[in-house]
Amino acid sequence: MSKTDMIITEDALNRLDQHWAIQALGNDQVARALDVAAVRIMRSAVGRQMTIEFEETKSDAKVVERAAMAYELAAIEGLYALLHPSDDESRVQLRVQAQAGAFRAYSLRRTLPIPDGPEDCIFHVLHLAALAYCGDQWADLRRWLKDYEREVRPPSVADVSWDHRVLRRLYECWLRLLRKQGWDDLDGISEIIAGLRKDQEQYENTVLDKSDNAAAQAEALRLIALYHWAKATELLAIYILQGQPVGIEAELDKHFEAGQQAASAAQDAAFEVILRWLHVTSRRMVAGSLALESRPGG
Amino acid sequence: MTMAAGTEVYNADAEPVIARGVSYTDAELDVTLCGSVSHILWDDAGTAALGTILTSVVTTDFSDQSVKRVLSSRATPENWRVGEALAEAFLVEHRACEFPWPSGRDLKNPSASPAGTDLVGFQETNKETKLYRFAFGEVKTSEQEKWPPGVMNGRHGLMKQLEDLRDSTNVKDSLVKYLGHHADRAAWLPLYKSAAKRYLSDPCDVSLFGILIRDVEPKPEDLARRAKDLAAGCPDTTSIELRAMYLPRKTINSLSERAVRARGGDYVKN
Numbered sequence: 001m002s003k004t005d006m007i008i009t010e011d012a013l014n015r016l017d018q019h020w021a022i023q024a025l026g027n028d029q030v031a032r033a034l035d036v037a038a039v040r041i042m043r044s045a046v047g048r049q050m051t052i053e054f055e056e057t058k059s060d061a062k063v064v065e066r067a068a069m070a071y072e073l074a075a076i077e078g079l080y081a082l083l084h085p086s087d088d089e090s091r092v093q094l095r096v097q098a099q100a101g102a103f104r105a106y107s108l109r110r111t112l113p114i115p116d117g118p119e120d121c122i123f124h125v126l127h128l129a130a131l132a133y134c135g136d137q138w139a140d141l142r143r144w145l146k147d148y149e150r151e152v153r154p155p156s157v158a159d160v161s162w163d164h165r166v167l168r169r170l171y172e173c174w175l176r177l178l179r180k181q182g183w184d185d186l187d188g189i190s191e192i193i194a195g196l197r198k199d200q201e202q203y204e205n206t207v208l209d210k211s212d213n214a215a216a217q218a219e220a221l222r223l224i225a226l227y228h229w230a231k232a233t234e235l236l237a238i239y240i241l242q243g244q245p246v247g248i249e250a251e252l253d254k255h256f257e258a259g260q261q262a263a264s265a266a267q268d269a270a271f272e273v274i275l276r277w278l279h280v281t282s283r284r285m286v287a288g289s290l291a292l293e294s295r296p297g298g
Numbered sequence: 299m300t301m302a303a304g305t306e307v308y309n310a311d312a313e314p315v316i317a318r319g320v321s322y323t324d325a326e327l328d329v330t331l332c333g334s335v336s337h338i339l340w341d342d343a344g345t346a347a348l349g350t351i352l353t354s355v356v357t358t359d360f361s362d363q364s365v366k367r368v369l370s371s372r373a374t375p376e377n378w379r380v381g382e383a384l385a386e387a388f389l390v391e392h393r394a395c396e397f398p399w400p401s402g403r404d405l406k407n408p409s410a411s412p413a414g415t416d417l418v419g420f421q422e423t424n425k426e427t428k429l430y431r432f433a434f435g436e437v438k439t440s441e442q443e444k445w446p447p448g449v450m451n452g453r454h455g456l457m458k459q460l461e462d463l464r465d466s467t468n469v470k471d472s473l474v475k476y477l478g479h480h481a482d483r484a485a486w487l488p489l490y491k492s493a494a495k496r497y498l499s500d501p502c503d504v505s506l507f508g509i510l511i512r513d514v515e516p517k518p519e520d521l522a523r524r525a526k527d528l529a530a531g532c533p534d535t536t537s538i539e540l541r542a543m544y545l546p547r548k549t550i551n552s553l554s555e556r557a558v559r560a561r562g563g564d565y566v567k568n
Contacts, residue, residue, distance in 0.1 A: 024498040220365040227358040269476040
């Protein structure tokens with residue numbers, strides 16, 4: 001992991017290890033998980049050039065997952081404070097906890113296998129990206145995305161239902177936002193979302209016409225959540241390119257919160273959780289973009 | 299307490315899995331529909347939130363025409379939704395469970411992201427020390443004259459769902475994190491922490507419930523074989539309870555109508 005990404009202090013990590021979720025897992029399990037992840041990262045970096053003496057056991061994969069989960073719970077506890085920073089000491093502590101928890105969860109989860117199914121893969125990558133941004137590991141994430149370029153590429157939208165088409169296209173937009181391969185790459189985001197608006201009339205009713213009224217309503221709510229996510233994505237891309245609109249934070253809050261509310265009403269837990277993470281990620285991107293001096297016209 | 303525990307009609311336990319069949323009279327069902335179920339099924343806060351969600355669509359620059367049409371249509375709860383509310387009421391009133399959200403808000407999206415269960419909440423396992431653990435419930439409603447009914451089997455059947463919850467952490471992890479996102483400042487935060495500590499220490503330390511709502515003749519064949527199958531791989535710290543709730547014959551297809559009338563409304567068939 002690059003030193004330049006690292007702004008999480010040793011003190012914050014030590015304090016994090018006293019959190020109830022980490023304590024519940026036990027120090028031995030946590031230490032083992034961190035060792036396993038560190039060796040996996042080292043092995044992937046050095047390839048066959050060097051042999052590292054370390055034997056993984058059958059249960060190590062689970063141990064890494066459990067530890068990542070515990071650190072993520074600690075991060076979740078401080079997510080609100082990270083999203084809405086304040087000088088209040090307890091809120092500052094929670095914000096630091098969120099960053100340190102996300103940093104640890106990211107460093108563990110990045111060593112887990114990428115799921116095969118298109119939707120599982122999308123959720124895995126977006127989740128990992130959000131942890132990276134909250135844990136100040138965005139540069140390491142870019143390298144990870146490059147290393148796994150083939151595995152994480154956007155799945156085809158041919159022959160998929162409208163909601164999956166929107167999800168897959170939005171995933172493509174977020175890959176562009178995360179890998180930062182130049183202005184043209186970012187410029188394409190607005191076109192993708194404009195294309196979705198154009199396609200809506202043609203495809204939307206095919207997923208809404210259901211005989212079960214409750215299922216149709218749930219689908220409608222899920223689409224509303226996707227539309228809010230699309231709008232937030234479009235605004236974020238424009239902001240990164242042009243530095244406008246000025247009140248971008250409020251706009252992102254509005255659309256991500258409405259999206260979460262719709263996903264929650266559709267009882268789509270995984271989708272709601274991903275929107276929560278991407279909400280914080282978008283705000284971190286804006287904060288990072290503000291500090292960027294190379295913005296055209298900026 | 300307004301929901302009766304029912305009259306036990308068979309015991310198909312297969313250690314450590316508890317599997318019981320219980321029957322309900324028409325009068326007991328009426329009392330439950332008017333009381334416990336009514337509170338769960340009619341989620342006024344959820345209905346109000348729908349209005350706000352709907353008006354927000356226009357700000358996304360996507361058309362709101364079709365979603366508006368679908369969401370504005372009058373929604374009478376499906377019969378299976380009432381069945382699910384019956385199961386939830388039983389678990390709350392007789393198994394010390396608490397569910398942060400009413401299942402009435404659950405719209406059951408079949409294409410939802412692959413993480414979910416009908417009921418997710420907490421079960422108090424020690425009243426004095428206030429110890430809790432996570433409770434996950436799957437509910438199926440069937441009027442099929444077949445023992446066991448088809449809803450017990452297959453990829454989305456009750457058995458597969460319970461086996462997944464028993465053997466895999468995927469769904470449970472997602473739901474524990476989901477609750478974590480909502481726990482901040484919630485009244486149930488202490489319950490969450492208590493349950494999450496236990497879960498992190500041992501992901502098998504959970505309560506699983508499989509509830510079958512029926513309106514046919516009670517027969518142990520509904521649960522007996524399934525209880526044995528679930529018992530075969532049940533970790534020591536996981537508790538599994540199967541319960542078949544037998545309503546009076548031929549009542550499932552009028553559950554929705556009865557629930558609407560119990561609330562004092564006019565029933566309109568979807």
